[in-house]
Amino acid sequence: MNESGRTAGRVRGTGTGFLSAPLARHHGRRDAADLETVLAGARAGDAPPDPPLPPYVLGLRSRADRGNSRLRARMLAANRGLSARIQAESVRVVIQYAERGRPAPAALARYGEMVARWRSTAAVHRAMAQELVDRTNWLLACYWDSAWQRARRQAEEDVPADSAERRPTRWLPGRVRLDPTWHRVDDWLDTDCWYQQPESTPDAQRSALRQALAILDGQTAGAARTSTRQSSRG
Template sequence: MIHSDRSGTARRLRIGFLSAAHARAHGRRDASGLLDVLTDAGLGRAPDTDGLPPYVLGVRAQAVRSTTRLRARMLDRNRDLSRRIHAESVRVVTQYTVRGEPAPAALARFGTMVGTWRNSAAVCRSRAQGVVDEANHLLACYWDAAWTRARRAHELPPHRPAGWLPGRAELDPTWHRVDDGLLPDRWYGRGAPPASADPAAVAQALAILDSQLTGGATRTTGSRG
């Protein structure tokens, strides 16, 4: 079930008694048309996306819409921060790569901005994962109800197989690379980051920042002995 705030802008999946009951009602109603799917579950098979029932497809679509809105709001709230990160990244790259002169103050400012960005992106990702978990709970209610109803007339195991959840919702890989939001040509793509060095100033500055942090941690660890 989707709920919205009074402005109608913050819409997302929410779990409650009514939404779970609604999912179970759909499962019971659809059970007779899912016999082949349920029978195949005992063989470890699950239908592909084209074979999923409308309710399951609807829940998956709601989850995608909700997580997309979460990301859009996060990007909008942090647009000024993103602009400052892009500006500061040019200074960092100029100092470290072009001039070859370390600038700890500039890198510290850049690191503070990036840390704020990463925290905001991580919070957004956590909320998105919550939406996905809620969607999967509804799907579990649906399939449990369909399984229970189908067992009345057909021979099926007492419970659906553990881990068997056709249509399971998942976050796409871009959610697990929080810095991709700073590189608009990357976060909406499904592929992995390029293997070669990214020419973008932000990507270069992030690499400089992370290498400095890693090097500093290594030096600190080594000095303890």
């Protein structure tokens, strides 16, 4: 992830228009005068942690949020059939394992295959969302680098353009971060509960989906431990 080290080089897919790096730099130079107080505070090391964000930065963040929402919606729409099958099979797994106490390895394996397909698909879309975050932070870096250098030259006219001090790499107001729900994609399968249930919730009160996933993950972890022990003995 581009934590915004610098703006040299190119990033694939930045495009043109609102999302172009040259335009981001142009906005940074144009807004430098209005950001004089914030930039001076940052140079002195006492800038507020969350300064008011200029319109261009707010626009970039808004576009990133919309892009993230579109990726999530696209994934859910394209995999609604898989999601429905996972929910239906979750009920069967809970009945077989939790209520009847009769393990069915073949059925659980089929269920695990469906869940693995869901998680793999989510991983692809999460990578796309991360790329969007990185691209946005790159453009923010272009913007703030240009604003920083222009403000420095305006404050000290005798400073040559090529020797202007650099923006601190960790100072990037408006930085975009990946939506944390991308790391909890199983939650999106649970149509009855769109928030994360506490781990301490009794099994009887948890949805069938969450109980089935717990059974699957528990069986998978147990099989992995058994395989490790057998390998060490061999």
